[in-house]
Amino acid sequence: MVKVGIVGGTGYTGVELLRLLAQHEDSEVVAITSRAEAGRRLDELFPNLRGYYDLAFSEPDVDLLASCDVVFFATPHNVAMHLVPELLAAGTRVIDLSADYRIRDAELWSQWYGEPHASPELLADAVYGLPEINREQIAKAQLVACPGCYPTAIELGLIPLLESGLVEPSNIIASAASGTSGAGRQAKIDNLASEVSGSFKAYGVGGHRHLPEIEQCLSLLSGSDVSLTFVPHLLPMVRGIHATLFARLNKPGEQSIEDLQRLFENRYRDEPFVDVLPNGTFPQTRAVKGANHCQLSLMIPQQRDTVVVMSTIDNLVKGASGQAVQNMNIMLGLPEDRGLRQVGLLP
Template structure:
């Protein structure tokens, strides 16, 4: 059994990670940290996690993590970069959930996150944690930057087509709708039930921080600098992200070639499903699973493609992807601990 620690284990992604680790039979969770709940039994805080009835939340002390085979950091951005360097210095391997090591250009990070990066020397060392694109690099990496939730559905949908030069890069518009857990568990008036239950709104229009992350990975795939239009929306559900992605083909391309390109690219992947026949995708079909489901439609009146992707933001968009990365890093079967049966449908 390989020994695992989770730093920031009481947030939404932290809890989801504990849930997934509790059904993983090749690793043992030995440290779960929390500032707020330190000293409390995990089961007392999260009664559904019966497996951890003898584990207590501890405050984070870097030396306590020394013998762990892998540490997950489920902390907010800016907080994470104060902790990750000390773990790497003492030899730990880390999967970091925050945005602190995802962007390869320090200046882009600093301008979008409005803070100076305190460990820029680690940016180059970090591997973007998407096994479907960087499996080999993840295997050897000491630091994996787990992708953001919105970027996951957008990047996995578009990259195979971008790599084949099938898309006009300046035509991409990504319209995403997210459940409220995407904002984390912290107390905040704007995310209270009564504030969001009847609503549906766009936010961070033209300046959401996931924009440069999507652009970075699409630019790599196109081999050119790409700018996209990305608009996130908040919908009154707890989990799930539904992205509607509009693009034009770069040349005369028929829908079957688009589908074939996606199916071939993901032929060996366990967590990406391409739908050609099902009429419409629904976030409910992926909730609780590590799947990203993709369906492409063609509007022949406008010559535009309309791609839909759905993920569970807390699983493939965060903790499921992190477990998948851990499995790759520790050379465990990649699907272990990742149920493909969802909660609802």
């Protein structure tokens, strides 16, 4: 049985980890930390977990966490980078759901997060936890940086096009919209139901922290610098991301939509959590709600020079905690879908 620790268990990604791991036959959560809730029973804060766990939140204790086989960090940025070095030294495997180890360049990380990185020596060793491109590296990793939610939806939608060199990498556009849970569980006026209900707005237009992560991943895939215009939006719903991606074909007219459909189907044929929909069918966020799936579809509108890819995920599952469990399974040699067989919730 895999012993699991979770640092930062009171947020949405923390409770989503607990929900998924409660159905994981090969794991046992033995420690969950929260300074603010230390001593409080888990099921008092999260009544949906009643009967699944007999645990209370505790103060972060490095010795206790180091006794675990795997530790998840479901924390804001600036937490994991202070504790991870000690856990790695103790031989514990770490999966970080925050942004602390996603960007390889420490100076670039500091530019976007406004402070020096506390353990920059580990950035080169952290494996970017997108299984669809790094499965072999994840299997050998001690430290995995779980991708962000927007990056997951956008990267999965663009990987086949950039790997094959079919699109111009210097002018890609991503217009993506997320439910309110993407902003976390802390109280914010902008996320109140009365503020978001019946409304739709853009934010972070001048620069979003996920941008350098996305450009880094896609540039490595394409072999040249990728320049992305990324505009996120806030949807008046709790879960889900819908990303609409626009890329200019290098040789318009040479590839039909049928050609690109085959490209995507062949690229993801053996991927358990990526579903390329039939041509002419468009993904919906509700179809992936609660599931560790990404659904994709694509079109070449009016047969011109731009391919449009649509990508949907649940931001808390494939965009965070589900992908983290998927990474754990790969790291430990378990079936990749262990604990992740949930079907999307309808309605």
